Amino acid sequence: MVKVRTEDLLNQFQLELVAGKDGIHREILMSEISRPGIEMTGYFKYYPKERLQLLGKTELSYYSDLSHAERMDRAEQICTDITPGIVVTRGLDVPEELIEACNASGVPLMRSPYKTTRVISRLTNYLEAKFAPFTALHGVLVDVYGIGVLITGQSGVGKSETALELVKRGHRLVADDSVEIRQEDYDRLIGTAPPLIEHLLEIRGLGIINVMTLFGAGSVRSYKKISMIINLETWDQKRQYDRLGLEENTMKIIDVEVPKLILPVRPGRNIAVIIEVAAMNFRLKRMGVNAAEEFSERLTNMIQQEKSGINVKADLDFD
Incomplete structure (x- = not known):
């Protein structure tokens, strides 16, 4: 389970810590962000106190019109023992009552110079990526003509060798052996390499090579959306393989159905070239051209x- 703490937001977005230094290690449990507008009126029945709270120009303008006693009451109720933090946008001046309440309760109070909508967008995207459903698959992920191709198959079938040939032909390696996959949004799978083996490729008989060192920075990338899966398997004479391309198979990863092709491997077949053509054909299909x-x-x-x-x-x- 990925853990996100308030101090991660401070480091990631260079936020200014105004108050509540003792609570920067509080854990953020969800990606949803709350703008406590109605709470400023005193209605706290459905206050989502476990969410990150965001105060913009509208909320603080209303807050400043309240009496001192009302401001203290609202600030104390907003700052609970499980509230992960409060973010003030637009570089606005923070009311003293809110600073006092945050210091007393240990709720981190942060400030950003950017507009409210931009801060909400960036924070939401960051938290959604952190809390996205996660899995790991055995395979190789390569960026071929802008298409994220996940190459799968039994160990020793030639996945890494195929990836090496693709890199030599100008394509980019994302991950070898183990691909970490996160589901961002309802139909978007993002593949990355584990930090331990990032930019590395294992070739049987040769060992581990550093692709970026050998072929340059343009031969690798940190992440890529997975658009199609190509499964390599040893040629079986008894099996009937698709010869027209009318069959459309898919493989479910987390909650997303990904198009899948099965390529039989045998001596004399240039798998790298076939994968290149498969990627180009996939792009054509998305443009409405189906041979x-x-x-x-x-x-x-x-x-x-x-x-x-x-x-x-x-x-x-x-x-």
């Missing part, structure tokens, strides 16, 4: 034309 469907339509039209010709000839012979 397999075009061939199927041509074949159907030809059959219909031949049937029509036979029917016409039969009618003439009958006459």
Whole structure:
């Protein structure tokens, strides 16, 4: 389980710590952010105190119009023992009552110079990425023509060797052997490499090589959206493989169905070139060009034309 603490926000976004220094180690448990507008009026029945609180120009303008006693009451109720922190945006002046309440309760009070909408967007994206569903798969992730291709298969089938050939052909390695995958949003899978093996590639008989050192910084990248899966397997003479490309298989990773191709491996097949073509063909399909469907339509039209010709000839012979 990933743990995010308030001090992580201070380091990540260079926020100014105004008060509540004792609570910077508080844990943030969810990605949702609350703007306590209605709470400023005194209604705390449904106050989401476990969320990160954000105060913008609207909230602080209303707060400043309250009496001193009301400001103290609101500040004390906003600052609970489980509130992970309060962020003030636009570099606004922080009321003394709020500073006192945060110091007394140990709730970190932070300030950002940026606009409220921008701060909410950046904080939400950061927290969503941290709390996203996570899994790890055995395989190799490569960026081929802008398409994130996850190469899977049994150990020793040639995944790393194929990735090395792709890197030599100008594509970029993301992860080898183990791919850490996070689901960002409902249909977006982001793959990264574990820090221990980042930029490294294991080639049997050769050992571990550093791809970035050998081929340059342009040969690697830190993360990539997974768009398709290519499973390598040893050629089986008894198995019927798809020859037209009309079949569309998928593999479910977390909650996302990802298109999947099965490539049989045997001597003489250049798997790297086939993966390149598969990536380009995937891009064409997203643009609405499907060669397999075009061939199927041509074949159907030809059959219909031949049937029509036979029917016409039969009618003439009958006459």
